[in-house]
Amino acid sequence: MQGWQDLQAEALRRIQSREWPPGGLIPNEAALAEEWGCARATVNRALQALAEDGWLERRRRAGTRVALSPQRRAQMAVPVLRQEVEALGLTYDHRLLNVSRKGQTLLLHCLHLADHRPYALEDREIDLARVPAAAQVDFATISANEWLVQNAPFDRGTMTYEADVAGAFEATYLRCPEGTPLMILTRRTFSEEGPITSVRMAYAPGHAVTMVI
């Protein structure tokens, strides 16, 4: 037992082994500090980390208890297509299909390729009021996806995956029969001031979204 990370591990062991049962109160920081032979601040650091991960619920004066439903969270990286493709050992490329402008909104369609085969079809809107620099960018050279991730830091957003079947447009560009099941990703990102961009991405048949728990 050395650093707070070890204390965290030991506490997690007790939770997972049900030595500290779900919903139960655990000893207070002072008691654990004495048991583990360390300062209270060290125990505090360990328990705070566990609380942040959802294993513990802590309230002043009321003490610390094991979370009733240790809600585990799955995490996945926000997809940047180039990295996604290159991580598969394939060469990335993209083709800008068309760009248009409607008031303060920039609209564009883009096809992403992996080893020269269709990988995903992008349909994007960019709010030029929030990202004026986007008006000068040549999205045939750098993909909008990539440029925005690097140049438009955002605060929060939502991502939604759903299943749909390929229509005529998707079938043409993704080179698959109409009616093929596709994964559709819709993503909206916001800064403090308001919406930045929204994308609808139709992935080529067989695409899977994997995340780690």
Next chain:
Amino acid sequence: MQGWQDLQAEALRRIQSREWPPGGLIPNEAALAEEWGCARATVNRALQALAEDGWLERRRRAGTRVALSPQRRAQMAVPVLRQEVEALGLTYDHRLLNVSRKGQTLLLHCLHLADHRPYALEDREIDLARVPAAAQVDFATISANEWLVQNAPFDRGTMTYEADVAGAFEATYLRCPEGTPLMILTRRTFSEEGPITSVRMAYAPGHAVTMVI
């Protein structure tokens, strides 16, 4: 500027505003402590939190720099169907379709209902060597999904979503035409000793997976 959380917010602001550009070195802890009029330990706590969230990369002696690609991670809760359904304001129910056993593996099919309408079709395998208690459970009463989340704490796992079309089996139970696009979730969970369970969940048409960034 009071607690370490405020320092964290201020540092994040500087990162997002590119006052501290991607890849750049930021002032060291002692300097920031002086600038912010607090102790080094307080700065340390704030910067550690940002490093944990992927905004900063810290190395001893080399200092702290802004992450080149502030890899944002999307998070979602590991789905527990009852909670998922009840969060939508619907009543949850489930029907056990069949159970069988092949050696140390328990196999079962189950239909999950929301307001008495099909919500998801589950196809699960449980390794009885890891979770012997599962052999005694009546999964007609409590769903396997729910029982396992509560009784088989796991360390890690993978979740994969893909799109597929309904076959004869799914079409029958989910009450949709064959060929309807469906979201398919495959999840495998492991404890330290090995695999615990794997599930294939076919969601009813129209299901969307949403996550927050």
Next chain:
DNA sequence: AATATGATTATGTATAGACATATTCAGAAC
């Protein structure tokens, strides 16, 4: 009984000081 008040308690956080550890850098030895 209902309500207000104050004491108690567990966590939240800040501080100064100390030492540990990883890494870099400069200079010495070959």
Next chain:
DNA sequence: GTTCTGAATATGTCTATACATAATCATATT
């Protein structure tokens, strides 16, 4: 030039102490 060695430095962490804050409990007041 290359390799080794030790000094310098930024972060990592622990400690003891102190006070802040929120929630609870017991008591006193109405």
